[in-house]
Amino acid sequence: MEGYFDYIVPPLEGFWWQEGIGEIDFSDKAGFRWISVIRLPxxxxxxxxxxxxxxxxxxxxxxxxxxxxxxxxxGLCVQCLHTGPYDLEPETIREMDAFARGMGYEPDFKNGRHHHEIYLSDPRRTAPEKLKTVIRHPIRQKQD
Incomplete structure (x- = not known):
């Protein structure tokens, strides 16, 4: 199997944000800006x-x-594996935020830090309820 892993393409990733707001408003999908990336070795x-x-x-x-x-x-992030349709991601994100806050952290969507998704499933071949997406959010220690 020597060389086998030399040809595996990493998954597609997306960074999402909305201009002029700190966090993400998932009810305003038209306001999303994004870039897609593929990690290089x-x-x-x-x-x-x-x-x-x-x-x-x-x-x-x-x-x-x-x-x-x-x-x-x-930088410092919290992440979670979301299983299911993309439209249900806000539920997973609420749980991530609650976890982070419980550990003494808060979201940190400043200075070019964005909502980050890593797509482990191909939506053209996977039923929506079986989609797997890593969701990653930037965090910082709570500031009193």
């Missing part, structure tokens, strides 16, 4: 990424001008 450099991007754009005749190499340091 740590050994991939920005230069190698740029080379691969240029080669792909050239050979496949694709406009990849919006594709970026990002380094994201999320």
């Amino acid at each position: 740590d050994f991939v450099t920005e230069e190698e990424f740029g080379w691969a991007l240029n080669e792909t754009a050239s050979k496949k005749q694709l406009d990849l001008s919006d594709v970026r190499f990002l380094r994201i340091d999320e």
Whole structure:
């Protein structure tokens, strides 16, 4: 099995936020802004990424001008595995927030820190009630 894990593509991830508000208002889906990412192995450099991007754009005749190499340091977070439809995520998030608050933490959606989802299931092939999504929220110690 040598080399087997060299070809596994990590899951799609999404960072979600709404302009001008601290936390997330899940009732206002039209107000969401987002970016999608796929984690790269740590050994991939920005230069190698740029080379691969240029080669792909050239050979496949694709406009990849919006594709970026990002380094994201999320800092302290609370996370949970949500199982079920995306529309029921707010229930899981309420439980996450209650847990974090009970441990002496509070949400920290400032300075570019966002609601983060890691999609472990393919919604095209998985029944909504069986979808698995890791939800991650930035937190900080409660400030009195």
